[in-house]
Amino acid sequence: MLVDADALARDVVEPGTPGLARVVEAFSAAILTSDGRLDRARLGSLVFGNPERLAVLNGIVHPLVRERATAMVAAAPAGAVVVQDIPLLVETGQGKNFHLVVVVDAPDDVRIRRMAEHRNMGVDEAHARMAAQASREDRLGAADVVLDNSGTPDELRHAVDALWEGRLAPFALNLKEQKIAPRTGGPVLAPADPSWAAQAGRLINRLRVAVPEDVLSLDHIGSTAVPGLDAKDVIDLQLGVRDLEAADRIAPLLAEAGFPRWPGIISDNPKPSHSDPADWGKRLHGNADPGRAVNLHLRAAGSPGWRYALCFRDWLRADARAGADYVAEKIRVAGLHDVDKSTAGYAADKEGWFTDYAAPRMEAWVSRTGWQPPSYGDDAGDDAGPGTAQS
Structure with missing residues (x-):
């Protein structure tokens, strides 16, 4: 089951919705087309590059999107794999709410070229869009899995299929049955991993x-x-x-x-x-x-x-x-x-x-x-430090 946050963001500002009325109240009727729909290009030119205006827009749209997404997830069949496609997941700090975070990544120059080719954006506009989002470093830091999207669509499709078959589907089954993923290997030591x-x-x-x-x-x-x-x-x-x-x-x-x-x-x-x-x-x-x-x-x-x-x-x-x-x-x-x-x-x-x-x-x-264990309580445990006799 797919929950597409971009699609929901469009739905909540369709003509006649409370969401669109609130956007018009915040930005005036100048952001509407002649037939009363949201002029996304016009609105984008007002908010991207202007953090205050962008925060106002996000404060209207994001709660409405989350409300719709929550309802869709609640209606999912038991044991279903629910994939939530959230472009601003890192910016909104939602990663901790999911079993797994997958980031689809491409270098900045590739992203800029694609925005120019597929969205007719100028270089300055593309940079403004990217500047309003989390940095590539922050996105990669939030990821449990990174899918490389610098190649062809078929290459990305194959990577998604491998992820689904090798990790997501068995993970979902283990969750449903409340089972720990099998571990059959012996004591193999790996080189220290900074991650x-x-x-x-x-x-x-x-x-x-x-x-x-x-x-x-x-x-x-x-x-x-x-x-x-x-x-x-x-x-x-x-x-x-x-x-x-x-x-x-x-x-x-x-x-x-x-x-x-x-x-x-x-x-x-x-x-x-x-x-x-x-x-x-x-x-x-x-x-x-x-x-x-x-x-x-x-x-x-x-x-x-x-x-x-x-x-x-x-x-x-x-x-x-x-x-x-x-x-x-x-x-x-x-x-x-x-x-x-x-x-x-x-x-x-x-x-x-x-x-x-x-x-x-x-x-x-x-x-x-004079070592003493750290104090514990509401603020304890934030330092992800080292060691126990079990490893």
């Missing part, structure tokens, strides 16, 4: 929308959160809640947002052998999206397990030697399990390193530096 932090940030923003009342903290943890550290290509996030009853209560909301629960995960490893298992209890969720593996750890904010994840992250971030030693250990253990079909054996064989090597050195670092 991991931005990916985690987008996921964190979506989670805040999904469970706004129960999130005490949200942090990027695990190896992918330590700049420059090689890791399995899995984003680890930690969601701090008041207690595990809250974690169980919000599980359906997380599943609806694309993060179903892994069955049977109730506690952390590694943990001190003398500790109370209740202090290390957690719930573990994964991602329904086959294109981005995620482990979402739900722990009571302030608990030992919650603290350990954040401390381990910050220790690896601060101590380059510790990070190098951890990578060496991961390479060693991955070599022992290079034919495995899962990462269970890999994770179990790292436990000794955490308890015998990491724990005493990390606590010594805490004593030297």
